[in-house]
Amino acid sequence: MIRIVRGAAVGVAVALALTACGGSGDKSGGNPLDQKSAGGGGSGGVVVGSANFPESQLLGEVYAQALEAKGVKVTKKFNIGSREIYYDQVKSGAITVMPEYNGALLTTSVDKTSKAVTTDEVNAGLKAKLPTSLEILDASKAEDKDSxxxxxxxxxxxxxxxxxxxxxxxxxxxxxxxxxxxxxxxxxxxxxxxxxxxxxxxxxxxxxxxxxxxxxxxxxxxxxxxxxxxxxxxxxxxxxxLEDPQNVFSAQNVVPLVYKTGLNDTGRAALNAVSAKLTTADLLAMMTKVVGDKQDASTVAKDWLKQAGLGG
The missing domain is CATH 3.40.190.120 (Osmoprotection protein (prox); domain 2)
Structure with missing residues (x-):
């Protein structure tokens, strides 16, 4: 999205920017973007980020709570900005886990010449061209395109x-x-x-x-x-x-973008479990609660994780 929206960002209550909350479990008192302060990947501590639109912040909550449910120490750094701002932070390891949209990530930050359209093509392009410090985990069925x-x-x-x-x-x-x-x-x-x-x-x-x-x-x-x-x-x-027969907007599956050395196997398994369950219908239902019903994103994320059997 673009998230833009992508994106790819929303709605009558979208003025709620779902402001960044301070990190849960961050007892260092230091910079929440400092990987060492956050606990480091080896000890299971990660920094979960989000872009500056409500859906990204909601997904950040889902990822953070799924990790915490498996005993991973998490610091939240939400509402960072657009991909042009946060991507370099993930690449450097200042952010460990970022909710992403595979197609937008590929064409804005990884391979601007890519002609990939389908989910498989996009994921293959990312795996081939991402910097060696980064990886994408399993892509979910949930998709949110710019339009x-x-x-x-x-x-x-x-x-x-x-x-x-x-x-x-x-x-x-x-x-x-x-x-x-x-x-x-x-x-x-x-x-x-x-x-x-x-x-x-x-x-x-x-x-x-x-x-x-x-x-x-x-x-x-x-x-x-x-x-x-x-x-x-x-x-x-x-x-x-409007329909997009020329595929200006490629596949935009929700996928975790990860700084490789910052996440252990327990964390990877927790995030892949989220991707295995998350659908477009789930995403729309959660966003309706956040936007239309003005529910808190952390509560909506918690309820979905519980319903999916991934949280307490």
Whole structure:
């Protein structure tokens, strides 16, 4: 996502940025990004991070609590920022575990020339090109893509079903999304190269301003937006996610990105167990609770882990 959203970030309550909580179990009093202060991989201590949008923070909670359920000491460092900010922190070992979306990770940080589309192709590309300090663990079935989503007025007016249908009208429309959407291949760059789209205007929005973005899309102040496909506000507002026949947005399976030497076998097994259980339906249901019902992400994560047989 892009997470962007990706991403790929959400909704009427998305103004809740689900702020970073201090590390649980961090008794060092030192820098929570210092691998030694966090306990190091050998002793089972890890730093679990998240990007600056609610779904990433929710997944960070799921990972952190799954690790803690297996006795792993965890420090949480959430709401770091976009991939352009946090990726180097994972690569250096300052962050041990990061919730990721495989397709966006590949094309934004690992291999910008990749043409991989399917989950298997994307995962193969990551395993071949990731720095030697990093690895991805098992990918889940849960998928959350960036999208070009339009309001119902725009869809009806221009008879839009596919991104390709925008070619003759994009010059009349304003599209909005996180600032990085403007420069990413899985963003405006790819939309222009694969569909020939040139929008009238791009309106950047901070990840914490999704509530405003959704409001503007609903009232037609903007006509299109990069929304994550698990965003509950899409259905709530009868927005239309346009089909993507040219695959600008590749597979976006949720996957743990790991600093290799920072995680032991117990930790790997705990995170792979999460991936084995997590589905897109699960992710949407959890995000509906966080966004629509305004439940705390840590509580939603705890309940899902218990239901999946992975937590207390």
């Amino acid at each position: 070009v989503t339009v309001n119902s007025q725009t869809a009806a007016k221009y008879h839009l079903k596919s991104i390709a249908d925008l070619k003759s009208v994009a010059g009349q429309l304003t599209i909005a999304g996180p600032s990085e959407f403007k420069t990413r291949e899985q963003g405006l760059v790819g939309l222009e190269s694969k569909y020939g789209l040139k929008f009238k205007k791009f309106q950047p929005f901070d990840a914490n301003a999704q509530t405003t973005l959704v409001k503007l899309l609903k009232n037609d102040s903007i006509q299109a937006a990069d929304l994550f496909t698990t965003d509950p506000t899409i259905a709530a507002n009868k927005f239309v996610v």
